[in-house]
Amino acid sequence: MLDRRNMLKTLGAGAAGGLTLAGAAEAEAALTAQASEALGPYARPWSPPNDKDPHAQNIVALSDDYFVPGRFAGKTVIVTGCARGMGRMAAIRLAREGANVVGVDWLADEGRAVIDGIRRDGGKAVFVPGDVSENAVCDRMVATAVDQYGGLDAALNNAGVMDAIYPGDPIDYDKQKSLIMARIDQASDDYWDVVMRVNATGVFRCLRAELRQMMKQNRGGAIVNVASVAGLRGFGGTPSYVASKHAVNGLTKNAAIDYAPYGIRVNSVCMANTATPMVERAMQILRERARATGEGGGIGMIKTKSLLQYSDQHARDSTPAEQVAVMLFLLSPESSNLTGANYATDGGFTTY
Structure with missing residues (x-):
């Protein structure tokens, strides 16, 4: 498979030496072929076969290497929560598709490493450290987009938490139990306040800073907020x-209404179980809580899998690449007729 970094170096050297249009077209065709190779079949038979249903198939996950060449060429996109999981995948793929990326995360070392990796591979990216629930950070990420790349075209508000433990800290249940998820009668103010501040207030403040800049530019834009199936139904x-x-899904609808007249589209995505470090940490916390208290999940754990998980031989979670594919579609001009929707990117979780 061709390496994008080497391809970009070839294009740059060719441009300096007078690369012909035919040569540029050939290079772009090779890059497109690289992306196409990453698309596999829709599904593959169970192996070994399902004795009860010999026709059973496993959905083939989208490759991490898939991208759409040139889709975001010349566009500047903010990605919050870029250090890990879906945010990391989104930042990398956006850069591969030609975007100028402004990555934001309070995990400064990890976030900066992602952005440095993008730049080493020939992409354009800059990092802004900080907590998106702080106005100064939201204002700075937008100002960075303007200063570095001349404006802001789109934003992926992905940063979020499931508990109040700082993601860079190791799990120590006995010392941190007041910071983890719990039933309302057992939940602490610290747990409530941190999760609401980052997830709800953070998205509000990101939206406000982004929308102010998009209104000032008067050329439209697209925003995707990362919610969850937990924003479409209850979870114990x-x-x-x-x-x-x-709240994220409500803010999405509110913003879509107010900014549709200005050419700004706002949508959200709502995933179920996805293989990210945040979900892995949450599972670890729940195991630690069960060990310490002897309590299971109770009625809140009656349903934990999506349709596709139940149907899959290994009950696999969705992948960051599968989620990011939808996010980037909604950020791109391809989704020109879509706004104000809370998309259930959940493998059928909310269907059945």
Whole structure:
């Protein structure tokens, strides 16, 4: 498979030496072929076969290497929560598709490493450290987009938490139990306040800074807020997360109404179980809580899998690449007729 960094170096050297249009077209065709190779079949048979249903198939996950060449060429996109998981994948893929990326995260070392990696591979990106629930950070990320790249075209408001433990800290249940998810009668103010501040207030403040700049530019734009199936239905034992993600979906609809006349589209995505470090941490916390208290998930754990998980031989979670594919579609001009929707990117979780 061709390496994008080497391809970009070839194009740059060719341009300096008078690369012909035919040569540029050939290079772009090779890059497109690279992206196409990353698309596999829709599904593959169970292996070994399902004795009860010999026709059973596993959905093939989208490759991490898939991208659409040139889709965001010349556009500047903010990605919050760029250090890990879906935010990391989105930042990398946006850069591969030609975007100028402004990555934001309070995990400064990890976030900066992602952005440095993009730049080493020939992409354009800059990092802004900080907590998106702080106005100064939101204002700075937008100012950076303007100063570095001349404006702001789109934003992925992805930063979020499930508990009040700083993501860079190791899990120590006995010392941190007041900071983890719990039923309302057991939940602390610290748990409630941190999750609501980052997830709900953070999205509000990001939106406000982004929309102010887009209004000033008067050329439209697109914003995607990352919510959750927890913003479409209830989940036991996670009151602040559920409330905050309902707030994200409400903010999405509110913004879509107010800014449609100005050519600014706003949507949200609502995933179920996705293989990210945040979900892995949450599962670890729940295991630690069960060990310490002897309590299971109770009625809140009656349903934990999506349709596609139940149908898959290994009950796999969705992948960051699968989620990011929808996010980037909604950020791109391809989705020109879509706004104000809370998309259930959940493998059928909310369907059945």
